[in-house]
Amino acid sequence: MKNSDAFYHSMIREEQGKSPQTAYSPSSLNQLLKKHLANHWQALWLTGEIFELYRSPAGHQYFTLKDSSASIKCVLFRQKQSISLTKGQKITVLAQVTLYESRGDLQLNVIRTLDAGLGDWEAQLAQLKQKLEIQGLFRHDHKKPLPAWIDRLAIVTSSNGAALHDVLNIIQKHNPLIDIQVYPTQVQGPTAPGQIIEQLQLADTQAHDAILLTRGGGSKEDLWAFNDEFLARTIHQLETPIISAVGHDTDESITDFVADVSCITPSAAAQLLAGDFIQKRQQLKHQQQLLHFLGKTSIQNAQQRIDLNHQLLQQQHPKNTITRQKEVLAQKAKSLNQLVKNTVIHAQIQFEQTYKQLDRAIPNVKEKTSALEQKKQVLNWLGQQKLKSATHEFKQHVTQLNERSPMNILSHGYSITRSEDKKNIIDSKQVNTGETVETLFKSGRIRAKIIERLDD
Template identity: 50%
Template sequence: MQSTRGKTPQNPLSPSDLNQMLKNHLSRSFDSFWLSGEIIELYQSAAGHHYFTLKDDQSGIKCVLFRQKQVIKLKQGEQVTLLGEITLYTPKGNLQVNAIRVVKSGAGGLEQQLLMLKQKLSAAGLFDVNRKKTIPKVVRRLGIITSPNGAALHDILDVMVQNNPLIEITIYPTQVQGTAAPPMICDALRTADEDSHDVLLLTRGGGSKEDLWAFNDEMLAYQLAQLETPVISAVGHETDESISDLVADQSCITPTAAAHLLAGDFSRLKQTLIQHQQQLNHLIRDRNRQHQQSLDQKAHQLFQQHPERTLENQHQLLKQASKELHQTITGKTAFLQNLLTLKDQHLQSQLPDVHHQQQMIHNWIHRGTQVIKQKKHNANLLLTQNIRSLNNLNPLQVLARGYSLTTDEQQKPVTDSQQVKIGDTVETRLNSGKIRAKIFERLDKDTI
């Protein structure tokens, strides 16, 4: 649905809305262009950006050159040619030109060629950030494309040896200067790209604009964009900027800076690995202690549940029961003896001269004595039977008669062939000694 903003008095545009619409329209309608004129009203902000007016005999237009885009030093009253984009400064509604590159009017052919090539490659998308690959944080295999005799290579190797000697480095020698250099650099890049490196470093030391011109080659730019391996470009010194720097996945101001970036903080990584190793050792020791404690608990439970322990407890109970039975019989015997004595004394007092009564008392005492003896005899027989029954239930006595006790790997008695399978290990306890055996055949109840 089409917006009605600004179409009626009831729904007007704000100045901010209008300025933003104008800015968007200018951005869609105008491509970048070259503009030539004289610099006046030149002003440099605290952030390093330059604001000025570019004029001819009849008109002038506001321009801004941001610090990141500056290559030459601007001077009041100087004739310059700039590559710019028309835009609107929305806070104030001022029309201005954002300068992409500024060169002195009548500058040499190399500079003009470079600016035109940058414009062409930028339009082709070779400078776009979204097509650039990420440089890995840890580099194990590095390919260096450079001159084998240049000082840049020696500086890089010195930094690598000092900061991270673990990186595996392969050098792909090539010319880095002259008209023959670009195709040789392209060949070296293709070869290095096929050798499974983590990163490629295209580099050379400083020099004049003509010395570094091989890295402003269009064919080299497209070759860099086609590589599968991430590439870092470190060409010249801090003030130099080449096409390879703009196309590469990352650029560094000097070869030495690139070496430091690739080497990383080796000592910190080493310390981190040591800390991780110590933590791992601590975890292993702690886990071993937990397993050992668990094994001790299982062993204690096994000891408490062992048949010998059960038999020992039952034997103690039997001894206690025998002792209590003996005490009961002795107490009852003493009680009856005392009772008989009292009866005898009572009878004697009542019928002291009656022979018959004496004979009855004598017989009663005799019978009581016999009963007591018989009960004692029966109690002893019962005790003997209980002892014999307990001994018959003792697994050790069963073993003495030629039987055996077989347990599985968890020390559980094996009473059914279904409890084990072929290949299991069992332990058989005999009357004397133990036998460990491995199951090679199982005959179930249904197959016997």
Template identity: 40%
Template sequence: MTDAATGEILTPSQLNTLARSLLEDAFPLVLVEGELGNVSRPASGHLYFTLKDARAQVRCAMFRPKSQWLRFQPREGLKVLARGRLTLYEARGDYQLILDSLEEAGEGALRRAFEALKAKLQAEGLFDASRKRPLPPYVRRLGVVTSPSGAAVRDVLSVLARRFPLLEVEILPVPVQGEGAAAQIVAMLRRAAACGRYDALLLTRGGGSLEDLQAFNDEALARAVAASPVPVVAAVGHETDFSLAEFAADLRAPTPSAAAELLVPDSGELLARLRTLQRRVAALGLHRLQQAAQRTDRAALRLQALRP
């Protein structure tokens, strides 16, 4: 085979190397939406599949450890949004996508909207550390804004009961996902703040997809959390999940259980501290009594010296 421009004869290896270079230069980074097919995850932990639509398909590869960070299980027929670099596998002459990220197709639009709204609120100063309120040293009554039937509320109540059973806890029930959930959470936060019953509020729910957590990325809810006169602790989803409500809250906890631990002291540690203080007070009282007795003895001696 002769290169028409230079007259150079190329080997298959040279041709594929040249084609790879042209592909990678022309397509440094691409976003492709399509349907998964031929999904394979061998013992190496890498992920291989084709991304297809009704008319064409392209081979894709996602290597470890990125393939192990996925927050969903890739399966045949699932529609996804892939982000990666177009390249060519020189040994076979096949061009393919080497992926940096992979998410369910619906989450792509949600993620972009999330990032845009986050940037807007951050620019307004809504997340600034300077505007966050400190928690009271000892919370006496806590309002927990969450679903009354979810796993999160069970975890929170279990930790609170173990660490500090004297705390008064009231569950303020709200839906945590679905249409209208954000508006109902906003209304509950406002009622809780207006009633003046609570020293702090905990806004929480368990894990889920970005779509499941969408209520907590609502702009009105983020603003309501930031405007609350009562300190708000937020724990939404798993440790790797972040929501706008958490950015706006006075304190963010990685999980519902961790939030409960941050809100109250450990009763055993508190009792030990009280006993230490009790011993210090007793020792100080005894010391002062001894000093007073010594002063009394000296005064009596002076009186006796004046009136022998």
């Protein structure tokens, strides 16, 4: 059934335009001609002189290429421009023959332009190199350094080229840990620069540590894709460090100048990227041993600090502080009692001495007795006052000791806040946001996390 339908449609196409009933429309004819040109004409080189030239606001250039007896219209899109065009300039173009359907005009879509007045490709390369150098694409301060250790590598090259085979063998031999992803592309021909640009831009978005752009040796024509201006500008704008290794050590391309690193051969680039894996493995082993030793030492030091802090905590614990203050209070109470006892004894001695003196002074016994009685009252009063004063002072000392007691302070609603290493916190700057602190109350304790620090 399908074969019969195809045969039917082919019969209709063969009859198209051969009778008034099967006449072409201008649109259908132009579509047919354009398709025919695309199927039967590949890109070709053409030399001529620019006769008419127009630059559109979008940057595309439309011009007429002519010789002494004929001319043809050409269009050079902005993305394909590599040299500046002027009226009367003789140029050589690589172009595809096509048809502008809306007007039925035959035209050339220009892929590449060369100044025919320069004489050869080397002069064209020198002109482009000078242009890009003036614009700063070769500046060393723009070049990105390669990472010291490469884990993920992108390789942009031909999937069946010898360069890829050599690079993979060298890296696998010297550093098998590198994760390699190949981005296949054409590496010669008129469509190669566009494919290389697409693959470079794709690789730049995949978080690779480095990109290797490479191909093996060849003629100047084979390597010409790596002298494309738009490829150079793409490399200049990449975020990932890029290595260019194009051709042999005598070959030179624009990508070598604009890349972050240039290697004379693909093998040299592979050696650079692989590095000395054995030496790095030994370094890692040494670092592992060093980290083990440092970790063990750090644990021992931490344990010593814990023991020291535990000892300091025991010394500064409120319970021990209260015990010491009780001992001081008891000593002061004992001293006060002894002082009172000594005062009473001294008063009694004075009283007995005075009584004896009075007894010896027999004259005016009544007067002496009265005076003695008064002195006795005075002494009793002084003793009572002294006792009251001593008792009051004793109570004041007791009150002061109680007021200064940490437990008394805690009973008034105050608290003691300590850091995780059990140090008392007296300044908000001793802690940071997110740390955990411990607060002691008269009864119990809590742990809290700092959500905000308000310094004075």
